[in-house]
Amino acid sequence: MDISRLKSFYMVATLGNFSEAADQLYIAQSTVSKHIMSLEQELGIPLLYRNGKTFALTEAGKKMLRYYAEILEVYDKSLIALEEIKRKEYNSYELKVVGGNRMSHYGLINSLAAFMRIHPEVKLNIDDAATKNVLFALNSGDYELAFCRENMLDVNTFSWQHYMQDYYIATVSVESKLAKRDALFLSDLKGKRIILGSQDGEHCQRVCAKEGYELDIEFETNDPATAIEILISTEDCIYIAPKTVMLKYPGKLTKQIPLKGMGDCSYVLAWRKKEVLSKCAKDYLAYLRSQSAELFIQESLERKISIQNV
Numbered sequence: 001m002d003i004s005r006l007k008s009f010y011m012v013a014t015l016g017n018f019s020e021a022a023d024q025l026y027i028a029q030s031t032v033s034k035h036i037m038s039l040e041q042e043l044g045i046p047l048l049y050r051n052g053k054t055f056a057l058t059e060a061g062k063k064m065l066r067y068y069a070e071i072l073e074v075y076d077k078s079l080i081a082l083e084e085i086k087r088k089e090y091n092s093y094e095l096k097v098v099g100g101n102r103m104s105h106y107g108l109i110n111s112l113a114a115f116m117r118i119h120p121e122v123k124l125n126i127d128d129a130a131t132k133n134v135l136f137a138l139n140s141g142d143y144e145l146a147f148c149r150e151n152m153l154d155v156n157t158f159s160w161q162h163y164m165q166d167y168y169i170a171t172v173s174v175e176s177k178l179a180k181r182d183a184l185f186l187s188d189l190k191g192k193r194i195i196l197g198s199q200d201g202e203h204c205q206r207v208c209a210k211e212g213y214e215l216d217i218e219f220e221t222n223d224p225a226t227a228i229e230i231l232i233s234t235e236d237c238i239y240i241a242p243k244t245v246m247l248k249y250p251g252k253l254t255k256q257i258p259l260k261g262m263g264d265c266s267y268v269l270a271w272r273k274k275e276v277l278s279k280c281a282k283d284y285l286a287y288l289r290s291q292s293a294e295l296f297i298q299e300s301l302e303r304k305i306s307i308q309n310v
Contacts (some may be wrong), residue, residue, distance in 0.1 A: 001039075002035075002038070002039075003034060003072075003075060004302065005035040005036070005038055005039040005042075006039070006068045006071060006072060007025060007035075007046060007072065008009065008021065008025065008027075008031075008032045008035035008036055008039075009035070009036050009039055009061075009064070009068060009070050009296075010065065010067075010069060010072055011024050011025055011032075012032060012036060012048075012055075012175070013047075013057055013061065013065045014065075014285060018032055018033065018132060022138050023154075024035060024156075025139075025155065026135055026136040026139050026156065035161060036048065039150050043060070043064075045058075045060045046058050046060070046061070047060055047061035048061055048068075049065060049103075056250055063270065065078055071187070076274055079141075079173060080156060080274065080275075080276050082167075083276060083278075084129055084276065087239050093119075093121055093122055093278075093279070093280050093282055094123040094124075094278075094280065095112075095122055095123070095124050095125065095126075095144065095145070095155075095278075095280045096125040096126075096142065096143040096144050096145070097112065097124075097125070097126045097127075097142040097144070097145045097146070097147065098126070098127045098128075098129050098134055098135055098137045098142075098145075098146050098147070099126075099127075099128065099129070099134060099146060099147030099148065100126060100129065100130070100131040100147070100148065100199060101222050102147075102199070102242075102245060103126075103128070103147050104164075104218060105149075105244055105245045105247075105297075106163070106164060106244055106247070106267055106293065106296075106297060107293060107294075107295070107296025107297035107298075108147050108163075108296070109126075109181075110296040110297075111287075111288060111291065111293070111296045112124060112126065114287075114291075114296070115283075115284050115287050118287070119280075119283065125143075127143070127304065128160070130198075131148070131152075131198060131199035132198075134146050134147075134148050134152075135148065135152060135153070135158075135270075138158075138214075138272065139157070139272060140240070141272075144145070144271055144275065144277060144278060144281045145269050145270065145271055145281055145284075145285075146269070146270045146271070147163070147267065147268075147269060147270075148267070148270055149199070149203075149265055149267060149268075150162075150266040150267070150268045151265075151266075151267065153205065153268070153270055156273070157272070157273055158270045158271065158272060158273055159270065159271055159272075159273050160268040160269060160270040160271070161268060161285050161288065161289070162266065162268055163266075163267045163268050163269055163293055164266070164267050164293040164297075165245050165264055165265075165266045165267075166242040166243055166245075166264060166265050166266070166267065167242065167243055167258075167259075167262075167263075167264045167265065168200075168204075168240055168241070168242060168243070168259045168262040168263070168264075168265065169240075169241065169242070169243045169246060169248075169256050169257060169258055169259050170184045170188075170189075170239070170240055170256070170257045170258075170259045171228070171236055171238070171239040171241065171246060171254050171255070171256050171257070171259065172231065172237075172239070172255055173228070173231045173234075173235045173237075173253065173254060173255075174252070174253055174254060174255050175181065175235045176235050176236060176238075176255075178238070179255045179257075182257070183237075183258045183259075183260055184256075184259050184260065185260045185261055186207065186208060186211050186260070186261040186262065187211070189208065189215060189238065189240075190208075190211075190213050192216065192236070192237075192238050193216055193218035193234070193237045193238070193297070194215045194218055194238055194240060195217075195218055195219045195220075195221065195230055195231070195237055195238065195239040195240070196214055196215075196220055196239075196240055197220070197221065197222045197229045197241060197245075198220050198222055199222070200240060200241065200242075200265075201217065201220065202240070203265070204240055204262060204265070205270060207261070207262055207263055211261075218230075218234075218237055219237075223259075224239075224241060224245060224246060224248070225249065225250045227239040227241070228249060228251060228253075228254055231254055232253050232254070233254075240259065240262070242265050243256075244297060247297070253261050264293065268294065269285060269288070
């Protein structure tokens, strides 16, 4: 019996909603439906009464829910126990981290390098993933820590440690009329052609929706250099990005302006709530608490400048 099918049924039955269950499991809603149908075929009996978009548990579904809740609890405990055994028997001292493409902007790579200089015995496994896949990768159990935005996280599924708080700015061409402004407000974005990174789009659209309008997204890119090229060639566009991301991109042809009302964007190191962190992960988090993220960011900036001057 596939444990993923049990998880899908359990989440749908307890949440009462396929979409919410898919979000909690970080899989597609269609996958949740397939899991439950496969489980019903395996058991030879329906677990759900389906009526259009609504459903109810059958008698078998109600009984299986009680059993599956116990099975999943035991399964989670067994994984935790197994990890403890692995760490003791194999003396594992490996740090597995996943994050989006902004790890370098925020100096996380530098912080890991500094940590490894103190702990040369550490084997580092760090991977870059699309923002939407970072939590899926973490939840799969392949990584212990994920570098991500705090507002991406579900408090019932993840725990986290604060890394750095940032805020949004608007970058415009110096030829733009907006370049004369000392600050921009949400109302200034209405009707303008906007450039955004994919990981900022959902947040920015949600904030503007509360103001009663939808952003006109001209272009999506996670590369600030590409965004700046578009700004220079298209004077009436606005590029919205966190301030730290733009530190590496000062320019004579663009101007960076504080953007009021868009809210902040806090970055964190997250882990699964039920996870027993390895000594290595705990040591790294403790190291970060004793350091300043701004120092690692500055090191990253200095490295970029030195490479450009070679």
